[in-house]
Amino acid sequence: MVALIITFILLLPVAAAAGCLIVRRDNLGNGVILITGLALAAAALMMVSIAPAGLTAAELGGRTFEGVILAADMGLLIIFLYYGRRYKSRAVLFLSTAQMLLLGGVEWLRPPWVPFDAMVFQADGLARVMLLIINLVGPLICCHAIAYMRNHERHLKLEKSAQPRFFFVMLVFLGAMNGLVLSNQLHHLYFFFELTTLCSFLLIGHDKTPTAVDHAVRALWVNSIGGTAFALALVLIRVSKDTLDLQRLLTQGHSPADLLLPALALLCLAALVKSAQFPFQRWLLGAMVAPTPVSALLHASTMVKVGIYLMLRLAPMIQGTFLSRCTAVYGGFVFLAAAALAVGQSNGKKVLAYSTISNLGLIFACVGLNTPPALTAAVYLLLFHAVTKALLFLCVGTIEQHIHSRDIEDMRGLYAVMPATALMTVAGVLMMIMPPFGVLLGKWMAMESAATDIPVIMLVVAGSALTVMYWARWAGLLMSEPVVVPFRPERMPMSTWAALSVLCAGGAGLSAAAPWLYDLLVSAVIAPGSLLPVYTVHWGIMESAAGRFAVFPLSLLAVSGCLVSVLAFRHANRGRAVSPYLCGEQTAEPCVFNGPMDQPVKAGAKNYYLTSIFGEERLTVWLNSAAAVLLILLLGGTL
Amino acid sequence: MNHALIILGIGLVAGPLLGGLAGGLDRIVTARLQARTGPPVWQPYYDVIKLMAKELVVVNGWQAFCVYSYLFASMLALILFVMQSDLLLILFTQALGAVFLAMGALASTSPYSQVGAHRELLQILTYEPLLFLVGVGIFLETGSFKISVVMQWKDPLILKLPLLFAALGYVMIIKLRKSPFDLAASHHAHQELVRGVFTDFSGPLLGMIEIGHWYDTVLILGICSLFWATGPVPMAALAAAAYATIILIDNAAARLNWRWMLGHVWAMGLALALVNLICRHQG
Numbered sequence: 001m002v003a004l005i006i007t008f009i010l011l012l013p014v015a016a017a018a019g020c021l022i023v024r025r026d027n028l029g030n031g032v033i034l035i036t037g038l039a040l041a042a043a044a045l046m047m048v049s050i051a052p053a054g055l056t057a058a059e060l061g062g063r064t065f066e067g068v069i070l071a072a073d074m075g076l077l078i079i080f081l082y083y084g085r086r087y088k089s090r091a092v093l094f095l096s097t098a099q100m101l102l103l104g105g106v107e108w109l110r111p112p113w114v115p116f117d118a119m120v121f122q123a124d125g126l127a128r129v130m131l132l133i134i135n136l137v138g139p140l141i142c143c144h145a146i147a148y149m150r151n152h153e154r155h156l157k158l159e160k161s162a163q164p165r166f167f168f169v170m171l172v173f174l175g176a177m178n179g180l181v182l183s184n185q186l187h188h189l190y191f192f193f194e195l196t197t198l199c200s201f202l203l204i205g206h207d208k209t210p211t212a213v214d215h216a217v218r219a220l221w222v223n224s225i226g227g228t229a230f231a232l233a234l235v236l237i238r239v240s241k242d243t244l245d246l247q248r249l250l251t252q253g254h255s256p257a258d259l260l261l262p263a264l265a266l267l268c269l270a271a272l273v274k275s276a277q278f279p280f281q282r283w284l285l286g287a288m289v290a291p292t293p294v295s296a297l298l299h300a301s302t303m304v305k306v307g308i309y310l311m312l313r314l315a316p317m318i319q320g321t322f323l324s325r326c327t328a329v330y331g332g333f334v335f336l337a338a339a340a341l342a343v344g345q346s347n348g349k350k351v352l353a354y355s356t357i358s359n360l361g362l363i364f365a366c367v368g369l370n371t372p373p374a375l376t377a378a379v380y381l382l383l384f385h386a387v388t389k390a391l392l393f394l395c396v397g398t399i400e401q402h403i404h405s406r407d408i409e410d411m412r413g414l415y416a417v418m419p420a421t422a423l424m425t426v427a428g429v430l431m432m433i434m435p436p437f438g439v440l441l442g443k444w445m446a447m448e449s450a451a452t453d454i455p456v457i458m459l460v461v462a463g464s465a466l467t468v469m470y471w472a473r474w475a476g477l478l479m480s481e482p483v484v485v486p487f488r489p490e491r492m493p494m495s496t497w498a499a500l501s502v503l504c505a506g507g508a509g510l511s512a513a514a515p516w517l518y519d520l521l522v523s524a525v526i527a528p529g530s531l532l533p534v535y536t537v538h539w540g541i542m543e544s545a546a547g548r549f550a551v552f553p554l555s556l557l558a559v560s561g562c563l564v565s566v567l568a569f570r571h572a573n574r575g576r577a578v579s580p581y582l583c584g585e586q587t588a589e590p591c592v593f594n595g596p597m598d599q600p601v602k603a604g605a606k607n608y609y610l611t612s613i614f615g616e617e618r619l620t621v622w623l624n625s626a627a628a629v630l631l632i633l634l635l636g637g638t639l
Numbered sequence: 640m641n642h643a644l645i646i647l648g649i650g651l652v653a654g655p656l657l658g659g660l661a662g663g664l665d666r667i668v669t670a671r672l673q674a675r676t677g678p679p680v681w682q683p684y685y686d687v688i689k690l691m692a693k694e695l696v697v698v699n700g701w702q703a704f705c706v707y708s709y710l711f712a713s714m715l716a717l718i719l720f721v722m723q724s725d726l727l728l729i730l731f732t733q734a735l736g737a738v739f740l741a742m743g744a745l746a747s748t749s750p751y752s753q754v755g756a757h758r759e760l761l762q763i764l765t766y767e768p769l770l771f772l773v774g775v776g777i778f779l780e781t782g783s784f785k786i787s788v789v790m791q792w793k794d795p796l797i798l799k800l801p802l803l804f805a806a807l808g809y810v811m812i813i814k815l816r817k818s819p820f821d822l823a824a825s826h827h828a829h830q831e832l833v834r835g836v837f838t839d840f841s842g843p844l845l846g847m848i849e850i851g852h853w854y855d856t857v858l859i860l861g862i863c864s865l866f867w868a869t870g871p872v873p874m875a876a877l878a879a880a881a882y883a884t885i886i887l888i889d890n891a892a893a894r895l896n897w898r899w900m901l902g903h904v905w906a907m908g909l910a911l912a913l914v915n916l917i918c919r920h921q922g
Binding site for chain 2: 412415448451452457464469472480485546549566575578580583603
């Protein structure tokens with residue numbers, strides 16, 4: 001049964017991707033995408049309901065499978081070399097060649113050896129959480145992309161639709177992610193890791209404009225640094241150990257004599273690059289040129305989470321090491337630094353990008369703290385950040401196609417133009433920063449578990465305050481006047497509606513159900529089979545030794561409070577309409593007052609972006625240098 | 640069950656009762672410091688009753704939404720405090736209220752309201768880290784974030800965390816909207832910002848904001864009193880002393896700008912907190 005589902009979940013996206021290429025008719029292609037999405041979601045849910053299990057090498061045909069992976073590895077690197085030559089990027093050429101040599105070296109010196117009884121694909125607790133994120137959020141984003149890409153191409157006035165290619169890559173990417181989280185052999189994981197890099201490159205450059213190509217190449221070479229670090233780590237592990245099997249490495253642990261710890265540091269570097277942590281953040285910022293569903297899928301909810309996934313996998317191995325401690329401080333620093341840069345941004349997608357980097361930093365800090373409560377916090381943040389950020393990205397994409405701007409300032413009074421989307425964006429923002437929603441639950445756990453580590457908690461509290469600032473002002477101006485009553489939702493394609501409302505309702509519903517997710521999913525991730533759970537759940541209240549969060553009761557209260565407030569909103573709208581205060585000098589026109597010489601003057605105020613403090617030009621250099629120092633410390637400390 | 644209802648009742652009543660009285664006393668003390676007689680101690684209640692009786696007028700219906708949410712969150716935070724719940728959760732809940740108030744002000748396009756809202760957000764940015772560090776400090780001393788455990792602690796925390804208490808002083812000045820940090824809602828409406836974040840709220844909604852502020856006042860004084868939680872008398876004495884000091888500072892200081900607030904409070908407050916935490920826990 002498990003074997004069947006794993007094969008299904010791996011092969012279906014690829015088959016559907018091929019289907020998208022062949023079927024050129026719009027409706028048929030959309031049907032393929034939707035059915036694939038539903039099937040993937042069902043398979044992922046089934047996976048959660050059955051006992052953890054996997055596929056062994058014997059079941060996969062032993063050596064032939066190894067051969068296929070090796071050939072695919074080399075094929076990928078040849079594609080990288082091809083693009084490196086085509087776009088004249090020396091960095092890509094150099095890094096891909098280096099990876100080829102490293103892989104060749106492993107093959108030649110000590111080829112990876114997978115015994116017949118070794119697990120090749122395994123669905124344990126962590127893999128299940130990731131599978132749920134990938135196969136529930138991913139299809140929703142693809143669904144949103146159907147209408148988005150149609151509009152997008154209409155806007156670009158393309159002669160020949162590039163949509164088949166787009167959906168081909170998106171679906172292959174889903175398959176690659178599934179493979180990545182299921183792989184138990186590090187060299188297989190490496191293949192899927194590189195495959196996601198290729199998908200990201202193709203999707204960022206999808207529009208083929210000079211900027212898009214430029215940023216895509218940048219993403220490729222920066223991510224190749226991660227790939228090279230990964231390949232080097234493979235060599236080091238292979239030299240000092242007889243296996244690349246993750247489960248076996250976990251049970252063997254490391255001794256001071258072998259090279260495992262430096263290899264883990266290199267894997268950590270690969271993870272940080274993939275998650276666009278400072279100083280590698282530029283590729284993610286550049287990736288925002290891609291169509292918004294790409295940003296939502298790859299650069300917010302799934303691909304950038306690969307780094308977190310990898311670190312969570314390795315966390316037991318680095319427990320108590322300097323590497324782990326350093327990762328905690330480094331993560332806390334990135335949380336603060338990216339939040340500071342987000343304060344200075346008025347470009348909506350850039351705010352989202354920085355916020356993603358910032359939240360990933362917080363999760364890295366939790367993984368680095370490496371205690372059961374901190375790891376629980378990391379998993380909660382991972383899960384809820386994926387859902388909420390996907391919602392926010394898709395909202396911004398929908399807004400952008402309507403008002404043709406992604407600047408926050410242009411979204412003032414959006415409620416009058418597109419009330420439903422504005423409300424869902426506000427809901428998304430509230431879910432990012434407010435109790436009792438899931439992201440905040442994660443942040444609460446993170447703070448309570450970081451409290452014993454003074455440097456980390458200092459960074460986290462400062463970053464958290466900055467986070468509140470940049471989100472609150474965005475939500476506030478979406479609800480700015482004018483307000484149009486009664487509420488009449490704007491016209492949107494069915495697929496857009498479905499994706500946005502399911503994500504919004506799902507995020508809120510999952511938040512209320514968070515205590516039960518703990519027993520169902522999360523506790524299995526943190527040291528499976530451990531003696532005592534970190535949190536006890538009763539009546540929807542999560543209680544640990546040090547604290548208590550009444551998630552479900554607070555959710556009920558929040559719902560009732562929200563209902564009362566909505567009634568107040570409706571009641572207030574029926575009252576007498578007045579204009580905003582302009583010292584009593586307002587004219588009949590909105591926002592215009594009688595100035596000197598009785599001349600009409602337009603009044604206006606913009607957000608505080610505080611660019612003199614939080615400007616990108618001003619801060620980036622310093623933050624990058626500080627992060628680089630921390631990174632060198634992190635890598636150097638293992639030698 | 641009865642016990643829980645009584646606690647709920649205490650939480651709901653304590654806010655308006657103590658908060659309003661504190662406001663009334665504040666006005667009398669301030670007046671005496673300025674050689675005036677001042678209003679009767681019940682004046683805040685008269686003000687709110689009068690506001691509540693006025694016509695409901697809004698620029699934008701979302702203001703009503705935000706004010707109701709603000710009041711709700713502030714009440715909830717105080718109730719959680721009285722129920723001796725988790726300290727960090729209480730801080731998050733009060734932050735929720737503060738954010739809703741700023742969002743309500745952002746919903747009006749009046750420049751006064753907008754600038755006021757941004758200053759309010761800057762104030763939140765300034766005090767939030769300190770407030771959370773206070774929670775962390777209390778946790779490091781007592782080993783728990785639950786106020787029920789903190790209340791059973793035998794030693795006064797202020798002796799162990801004096802610098803953190805000083806940092807909390809900054810938070811209280813900002814949170815109670817006192818000079819030199821009353822940037823967002825300048826107390827006297829004839830100044831550069833009119834009434835800042837409150838400019839476009841009027842009538843019943845302004846009255847509700849006032850009630851919300853009473854709850855906030857009691858909450859922050861309650862957190863302050865945790866520093867000497869050996870019994871009701873020292874708790875009340877510490878809160879009263881802190882409140883009196885803040886009124887004195889309010890009358891003695893002139894308003895500063897946000898740069899000064901952010902720079903000074905972050906530098907001084909975070910340094911105080913850091914020194915105290917390091918002294919206690921990594922020495």
